[in-house]
Amino acid sequence: xxxxxxxxxxxxxxxxxxxxxxxxxxxxxxxxxxxxxxxxxxxxxxxxxxxxxxxxxxxxxxxxxxxxxxxxxxxxxxxxxxxxxxxxxxxxxxxxxxxxxxxxxxxxxxxxxxxxxxxxxxxxxxxxxxxxxxxxxxxxxxxxxxxxxxxxxxxxxxxxxxxxxxxxxxxxxxxxxxxxxxxxxxxxxxxxxxxxxxxxxxxxxxxxxxxxxxxxxxxxxxxxxxxxxxxxxxxxxxxxxxxxxxxxxxxxxxxxxxxxxxxxxxxxxxxxxxxxxxxxxxxxxxxxxxxxxxxxxxxxxxxxxxxxxxxxxxxxxxxxxxxxxxxxxxxxxxxxxxxxxxxxxxxxxxxxxxxxxxxxxxxxxxxxxxxxxxxxxxxxxxxxxxxxxxxxxxxxxxxxxxxxx
Amino acid sequence: xxxxxxxxxxxxxxxxxxxxxxxxxxxxxxxxxxxxxxxxxxxxxxxxxxxxxxxxxxxxxxxxxxxxxxxxxxxxxxxxxxxxxxxxxxxxxxxxxxxxxxxxxxxxxxxxxxxxxxxxxxxxxxxxxxxxxxxxxxxxxxxxxxxxxxxxxxxxxxxxxxxxxxxxxxxxxxxxxxxxxxxxxxxxxxxxxxxxxxxxxxxxxxxxxxxxxxxxxxxxxxxxxxxxxxxxxxxxxxxxxxxxxxxxxxxxxxxxxxxxxxxxxxxxxxxxxxxxxxxxxxxxxxxxxxxxxxxxxxxxxxxxxxxxxxxxxxxxxxxxxxxxxxxxxxxxxxxxxxxxxxxxxxxxxxxxxxxxxxxxxxxxxxxxxxxxxxxxxxxxxxxxxxxxxxxxxxxxxxxxxxxxx
Numbered sequence: 001x002x003x004x005x006x007x008x009x010x011x012x013x014x015x016x017x018x019x020x021x022x023x024x025x026x027x028x029x030x031x032x033x034x035x036x037x038x039x040x041x042x043x044x045x046x047x048x049x050x051x052x053x054x055x056x057x058x059x060x061x062x063x064x065x066x067x068x069x070x071x072x073x074x075x076x077x078x079x080x081x082x083x084x085x086x087x088x089x090x091x092x093x094x095x096x097x098x099x100x101x102x103x104x105x106x107x108x109x110x111x112x113x114x115x116x117x118x119x120x121x122x123x124x125x126x127x128x129x130x131x132x133x134x135x136x137x138x139x140x141x142x143x144x145x146x147x148x149x150x151x152x153x154x155x156x157x158x159x160x161x162x163x164x165x166x167x168x169x170x171x172x173x174x175x176x177x178x179x180x181x182x183x184x185x186x187x188x189x190x191x192x193x194x195x196x197x198x199x200x201x202x203x204x205x206x207x208x209x210x211x212x213x214x215x216x217x218x219x220x221x222x223x224x225x226x227x228x229x230x231x232x233x234x235x236x237x238x239x240x241x242x243x244x245x246x247x248x249x250x251x252x253x254x255x256x257x258x259x260x261x262x263x264x265x266x267x268x269x270x271x272x273x274x275x276x277x278x279x280x281x282x283x284x285x286x287x288x289x290x291x292x293x294x295x296x297x298x299x300x301x302x303x304x305x306x307x308x309x310x311x312x313x314x315x316x317x318x319x320x321x322x323x324x325x326x327x328x329x330x331x332x333x334x335x336x337x338x339x340x341x342x343x344x345x346x347x348x349x350x351x352x353x354x355x356x357x358x359x360x361x362x363x364x365x366x367x368x369x370x371x372x373x374x375x376x377x378x379x380x381x382x383x384x385x386x387x388x389x390x391x392x393x394x395x396x397x398x399x400x401x402x403x404x405x
Numbered sequence: 406x407x408x409x410x411x412x413x414x415x416x417x418x419x420x421x422x423x424x425x426x427x428x429x430x431x432x433x434x435x436x437x438x439x440x441x442x443x444x445x446x447x448x449x450x451x452x453x454x455x456x457x458x459x460x461x462x463x464x465x466x467x468x469x470x471x472x473x474x475x476x477x478x479x480x481x482x483x484x485x486x487x488x489x490x491x492x493x494x495x496x497x498x499x500x501x502x503x504x505x506x507x508x509x510x511x512x513x514x515x516x517x518x519x520x521x522x523x524x525x526x527x528x529x530x531x532x533x534x535x536x537x538x539x540x541x542x543x544x545x546x547x548x549x550x551x552x553x554x555x556x557x558x559x560x561x562x563x564x565x566x567x568x569x570x571x572x573x574x575x576x577x578x579x580x581x582x583x584x585x586x587x588x589x590x591x592x593x594x595x596x597x598x599x600x601x602x603x604x605x606x607x608x609x610x611x612x613x614x615x616x617x618x619x620x621x622x623x624x625x626x627x628x629x630x631x632x633x634x635x636x637x638x639x640x641x642x643x644x645x646x647x648x649x650x651x652x653x654x655x656x657x658x659x660x661x662x663x664x665x666x667x668x669x670x671x672x673x674x675x676x677x678x679x680x681x682x683x684x685x686x687x688x689x690x691x692x693x694x695x696x697x698x699x700x701x702x703x704x705x706x707x708x709x710x711x712x713x714x715x716x717x718x719x720x721x722x723x724x725x726x727x728x729x730x731x732x733x734x735x736x737x738x739x740x741x742x743x744x745x746x747x748x749x750x751x752x753x754x755x756x757x758x759x760x761x762x763x764x765x766x767x768x769x770x771x772x773x774x775x776x777x778x779x780x781x782x783x784x785x786x787x788x789x790x791x792x793x794x795x796x797x798x799x800x801x802x803x804x805x806x807x808x809x810x
Binding site: 055059089325328329401 | 460461462463464490492493494495527528529530531713714717718720723725726727728730731733734735736738740742743754755758759760797798799801802803806
């Protein structure tokens with residue numbers, strides 16, 4: 001079937017029909033580089049809503065509340081803040097999360113149960129509820145508001161992360177939009193950081209959940225900034241059906257292109273998160289080919305992209321590929337060293353387990369790029385996976401040694 | 406039974422009776438801060454010898470060769486070098502490892518099969534065999550040579566790591582000595598980095614193996630510098646029986662004190678390795694109490710001590726204890742948040758899952774120490790474990806961005 005997936009210029013979460021958003025500086029952070037720290041995303045009709053949350057055993061209050069509210073797969077709004085994670089905050093934390101959704105619901109004129117909540121920032125501190133309650137009535141929702149909503153969720157992110165794609169398939173058109181925040185404590189395991197996805201497609205809730213899980217598995221679950229998994233990771237996908245497309249189910253003819261478009265949006269945002277990791281100067285892309293299983297390929301790709309020694313070598317333009325080998329070896333996947341080919345920044349450094357003659361200067365020069373590819377050929381199967389990460393720099397240390405106090 | 410374990414001043418691997426050692430600068434490294442890069446450790450009589458090696462699936466040639474030779478539990482000498490790991494070096498790597506032991510055996514006058522070999526340094530480069538063969542005949546072995554042997558194995562280590570203890574028990578006396586190198590690629594899993602242990606006690610080989618495994622489990626397997634496991638990790642323990650003690654077996658009355666002394670030596674060296682991690686300014690000691698099982702306690706302690714965000718917070722004297730909670734949560738051990746107490750640098754920050762009122766300045770001041778303790782009370786059992794690590798600093802990045810080229 002003919003289909004087209006186009007990127008919409010300056011697209012965001014309010015690009016799909018029927019979505020609006022707004023944001024404000026509520027004072028949750030002492031200061032905000034973006035001018036915002038609190039935002040609301042809203043669909044004028046209730047949405048089929050799927051989500052993936054952190055697998056961290058310690059879950060923030062907003063994660064617990066949103067999980068509970070999503071059991072029936074319906075939501076109409078999300079409220080999100082940066083500056084305070086509302087995690088490890090005991091009973092008061094849950095009360096505060098509920099109070100926030102209640103005030104937002106009153107402001108919009110919907111039921112509190114239809115409002116999801118997400119928070120990011122320092123763990124172990126209470127939300128300043130007086131500031132939040134005073135700010136909510138001042139928030140104006142508009143179809144242009146997605147950009148400010150995206151700014152409101154940023155913490156140490158240096159760039160705004162948003163995208164929207166228009167899908168044309170058969171006689172149908174629909175849009176998928178998304179925004180994400182990342183920067184630190186990024187080592188997804190089922191879900192990562194905050195990400196909000198919207199679509200005006202009408203999508204069956206079962207398929208919506210399945211499609212989101214697949215997209216997250218090959219995007220957010222394949223990035224790492226520092227190996228730390230957050231207590232607040234949340235990815236939410238809302239579909240409001242406003243495009244009046246033929247409803248999409250798992251078996252319908254548009255399921256494939258919907259999945260493709262959703263994958264594209266998630267991979268775009270995931271790479272943005274990886275490239276904008278705290279202190280990062282480069283994006284590292286690790287591809288594993290020829291693995292016995294996809295699980296093996298994923299495990300190796302993730303282990304390599306998480307290795308501090310690989311990350312510092314890339315930062316220093318240092319073709320020290322032995323560190324990649326050490327990471328492959330500790331991934332837990334048995335590998336046959338004599339079958340292994342390794343390309344480090346596109347240069348062949350190991351073939352059939354034998355080190356190749358390496359021109360160190362040339363190899364170092366090949367690493368001086370904004371995007372550095374590493375390819376591992378195992379030659380023991382036909383499964384593949386790709387993971388993304390960033391280099392590790394002095395700036396990461398500075399940012400994280402001076403974060404709260 | 407009365408027993409005494411005393412630390413011997415300036416003790417080292419040649420403190421036990423019958424051991425000698427020597428070292429040289431062979432030119433494997435372009436330059437050596439310590440003046441040495443190649444060393445030999447030798448016992449005048451063959452030793453019952455136990456060892457623990459890396460669990461990395463990619464094992465360096467010297468690891469493979471030593472594993473093979475230790476099947477019968479006997480050895481008389483170890484040759485070790487820094488500057489080149491002889492890992493990922495294909496068939497030539499194994500040939501070079503064998504040639505090295507052959508030349509050492511000829512120099513000492515023993516069989517090559519009685520010589521073990523260990524290497525540390527850059528992965529993926531060949532040993533300069535001409536330099537090594539020319540150097541071996543020049544090495545002089547002496548009972549004072551342990552110090553230079555310890556210097557020969559250092560890479561980015563800033564301090565020499567060696568110790569010896571004298572054990573007096575019943576009418577018996579024996580000595581256990583040890584040296585280790587660490588610094589980077591330190592995240593033990595069964596074994597870590599290079600460590601050589603010697604004793605003049607006569608110890609049954611079965612008990613020697615068991616005792617070493619236990620000591621390594623609570624020492625080297627509980628430290629982390631950067632989460633990367635090396636291809637070359639090796640811990641070797643040689644017992645030559647020269648103290649003429651009553652032979653020690655698992656059931657003998659001296660087994661307990663031998664284990665205590667060995668634990669002490671291994672924990673001392675492991676803490677030295679953690680404190681001297683690349684770029685480290687502080688030693689972090691994470692103790693988990695009240696866990697359901699020792700395995701759970703170990704898992705949590707290791708996860709916390711490995712977290713880059715915990716490590717950077719400690720570096721910055723930042724009482725950002727939420728990062729410890731996030732690490733506990735992602736350790737894979739289910740925890741009951743409401744039972745949890747947390748002490749961060751000895752200050753109570755969380756009690757029964759409720760954040761405590763924290764004086765940030767006082768809390769920050771408490772972190773300005775060379776050794777920072779973190780205690781986690783789970784209150785869900787009676788198992789405990791302790792792990793050691795170091796802070797993560799700009800200097801780690803500098804060292805590793807500029808290591809090979």
